[in-house]
Amino acid sequence: MKKILFDLTDSELEQFVTDMGLPRFRAKQIREWLNRGAPNFSVMKNLPTELREKLDSVAKTLPVKIVQKLESNDNQTTKFLLELNDCEQIECVLMRTTYGNSVCVSSQAGCAMGCKFCASTLLGLKRNLTVNEMFAQVLIAQWELRGDKLKDTHPNGDANNNDVSHIVVMGTGEPLQNTENVIGFLERANKDLNISWRRITVSTCGIVPGIDALNTCGRPINLAISLHAPDDDLRAQIMPINNRYKIQEVLDAAFKFSETHNRQLMIEYILLGKKNEHGEIELFNSTPEHAEKLSDLMHGHNVMVNLIPWNAVDERDFASISGNAVHRFQDILIKNGIHTRIRRERGADIGSACGQLRLKSARK
Ligand code: SAH
Numbered sequence: 001m002k003k004i005l006f007d008l009t010d011s012e013l014e015q016f017v018t019d020m021g022l023p024r025f026r027a028k029q030i031r032e033w034l035n036r037g038a039p040n041f042s043v044m045k046n047l048p049t050e051l052r053e054k055l056d057s058v059a060k061t062l063p064v065k066i067v068q069k070l071e072s073n074d075n076q077t078t079k080f081l082l083e084l085n086d087c088e089q090i091e092c093v094l095m096r097t098t099y100g101n102s103v104c105v106s107s108q109a110g111c112a113m114g115c116k117f118c119a120s121t122l123l124g125l126k127r128n129l130t131v132n133e134m135f136a137q138v139l140i141a142q143w144e145l146r147g148d149k150l151k152d153t154h155p156n157g158d159a160n161n162n163d164v165s166h167i168v169v170m171g172t173g174e175p176l177q178n179t180e181n182v183i184g185f186l187e188r189a190n191k192d193l194n195i196s197w198r199r200i201t202v203s204t205c206g207i208v209p210g211i212d213a214l215n216t217c218g219r220p221i222n223l224a225i226s227l228h229a230p231d232d233d234l235r236a237q238i239m240p241i242n243n244r245y246k247i248q249e250v251l252d253a254a255f256k257f258s259e260t261h262n263r264q265l266m267i268e269y270i271l272l273g274k275k276n277e278h279g280e281i282e283l284f285n286s287t288p289e290h291a292e293k294l295s296d297l298m299h300g301h302n303v304m305v306n307l308i309p310w311n312a313v314d315e316r317d318f319a320s321i322s323g324n325a326v327h328r329f330q331d332i333l334i335k336n337g338i339h340t341r342i343r344r345e346r347g348a349d350i351g352s353a354c355g356q357l358r359l360k361s362a363r364k
Contacts, residue, residue, distance in 0.1 A: 001085060002058060002059050002060045002085075003016070003058065003059045003060070004059070004060050004061075004062070004063045004085060004132075005030060005034060005059050005060070005061055006034045006061060006062045006063055006132060006136065007063060007132055010027070010031065013027045013030065013031060014027040016059075017030070020054070020058075022051070026047070026051075029044070029046055029047060030044065030047075030055075033061070034061055034062070035139075035192070036139070036142070036143065036146070036148070037062070037136075037139030037140055037141075037142045037143035038061050038062075038143065038148075039061060039062065039065075039066060039140065039143060040056065040061055041053075041055045041056045041059075041061065042056070043148055045148065060085070062136040062139060062140070063084060063085055063130070063132050063133050063136050064082040064083065064084060064090070064133060064136045064137060064140060065082065065083045066080055066081075066082060066140065067081045067082060067083045067089065067361070068080070068081040068357070068361070069081075070357070072349055073349050076095060076096045076097070077093060077094070077095050077096070078093070078094045078141075078144055079091065079092075079093045079094075079357060080092050080093070080094075080137075080140055080141075081357050081358065081361055082137065082140065084109065084129075084133060088109040088110075088126050088127065089109070089358050089361055089362065090106040090109050090129065090133075090137075090171070090172060090358065091106055091171055091172060091357050091358050092104060092105055092106055092137040092140065092141065092171055093171070094141040094144055094145070094164075096145075099165075099166075100163075100165030100166050100199070101141070101145055101161070101162075101163065101164050101165055101166065102164075102165070102166035102167070102168060103137065103138050103141040103164050103166070103167055103168070104168050104170050104171050105134050105137045105138065105167060105168070105169050105170075105171050105185075106129065106134075106137065106171030106172040106173050107128070107129055107134060107169055107171065107172070107173040107174070107175040107177075107178050107181075107182055108125060108126075108127065108128050108129055108172060108173025108174065108175075108177065108178055109125075109126035109127050109129065109172070109173070110123055110124055110125045110126040110127075110172065110173070111124075111125055111172055111173050111174055112124060112125035112174070112177065113174050113205050113239070113240065113241055114239075114240045115205065115226075115228075115238060115239050115240075115241075116237070116238040116239070116316065116318075117228075117238060117270060117272060117310060117313070117316055117318050118313070118316075119313040119315070119316070119359050120172040120173065120358070120359075122315055122359055123359065123362060125173075125177075128173075128177070128178040128181060129173070129178065129181065130181060131181050131184040131185045131188060134169075134181065134182070134185040135185055135188050135189065135192075137171075138164055138167060138189060138193065141164055142163070142164050142193070145162040145163070145164065146162040146163075149162070163193075164193065164195065165195065165196075165199055166195070166199040166200070166201075167186070167189055167195055167199070167200045167201070168200075168201045168203065168224075169182060169186075169200075169201065169202045169203060170201070170203040170224070172358065174204065174205055174207065175202050175203070175204060175210075176202075176204045176207040176209075176210025176211065176213075176214070177207065177210070179210045179213050179214070182202065183213075183214070183217050183219075186200055186202075186219065186221065187219075190219075197219045197220045197221050198220055198221070198222070198263070200219075200221040200222065201221065201222040201223070201224055201266065202214065202221060202222070202223060202224065203223075203224035203225075203226060203266075203268065204223070204224070204225060204226065205225075205226045205239060205241045206225055206226070206227075206239075206241055206242075206245050206247075206250035206254075207241065207245065208245045208249055208250060208253045211223065211250070211253040211254055211257055212253055214257060215253075215256065215257045215260055219261075220261040220262070220263060221261075221263070222263050222264070222266060223254055223257050223258060223263070223265055223266065224265075224266035224267070224268055224306075225250060225251070225254050225265065225266070225267055225268065226239075226268045227247070227250075227267050227268060227269055227294075228268070228269055228270050228272075228285060229242075229247075229285045229290075230247075230285070230290050230293035230294040230296075230297060231247070231293060232246050232247055234285055234290075235247060238272075238285070247297070251297060255301050258301075258302055258303075259302075263302075264302050264303065264304050264339075265301065265302060265303045265304070266303070266304050266306055267298065267303055267304070267305045267306065268306050268308055269285075269294065269305055269306065269307055269308065270285075270308045270309075270310050271285070271286040271307055271308065271309065271310065271320075271321050271325070271326055271329060272284040272285050272286060272310050272318045272319075272321070273286065273310075273318065273319040273320060273321040273325075274317065274318055274319060275317065275319055281319045281321065281322075283321060283325060284318065286321050286325060286326075286329050288328065288329070288332055290329070291328075291329045291330075291332035291333055292332060292336070294333065294338075295332065295333055295336035295338050298333075298338045299336070299337075299338070303338065303339065304339045304340065304341065305333055305338055305339065305340040305341075306340075306341060306342075306343050307326060307329065307330055307340060307341070307342045307343065308343045309321075309326065309342070309343070309345055311345070326342060330342060
């Protein structure tokens, strides 16, 4: 297996270059490229061509390699299928928005949670990702935005439009099954890339001890809870984790987190329909009664309910509901004084919903 230079410490990298018979300063040059997210050695312009070729034959730059890169028709969304050193594949998505550049990071290869509407979990969990494997996803996006250009300092200190400014841990996997590495990764993103805690969001299906651990680590990040149903019976039908942690227990831990850090809690709610025997789409978790129940759960708390249109997954027997049904659901939340918005669909044309690209690649 080729050595991954990004994973070496500074002294190990020095040792590596001196073992190759090179002067020490090469280690520093290589490190600068690695920190910028150089995807391969051929971009390292201040190294002689023969050296770049030699490095390529014995080493890799980052712990992730781009297998496929897809651009959405909106020109704002880029999705990467990435390969890890053990050939597992993961996905990450770069979204350019008016408020900054956001990267959606995967925390595991596969997922064990078994949610009935999701593609990521269909092949089960392969393994947790390391700190470097998560950090490298952000570097891949950073390189996509900036290429080999160095960061220029903006006079008013604002983030440049070629910086990654936001991280959402909402890719494949359950971050709170890999809490220690996720926290390590976020600490690193904050320290090395200067990404503000308040522009980082971790999304969980509701693992209570993990939420408590995030709380203990004391960083004022945003927490998102994938709720998707307003009562335990319905939620258990689509999210097996509900058999372990009930809605109220999850919400209590989440409200505590948001109050401690004075952050608005994000609630994710996919609006699902299901086909009946006549082929008609019936509302599954998205009737007006469900909206009333959801309002009751949220009442009096600092929350934003993010309504998510379901991204169709062939293997799953749910259906998207009409735009009007989405609006009617939202209007009930608004009437009840609950903050809510409808998540803009991004990158649906490139299979940006959890795990679809990876699934397709694994089935080839
Ligand atoms: N395991 C974490 C993070 C990954 S999933 C969690 O459950 O929050 C990120 C979000 O995408 C979750 O809210 C998840 O429920 C949602 N999601 C999964 N499959 C989807 C699909 N096909 N369409 C829309 N959203 C989906």
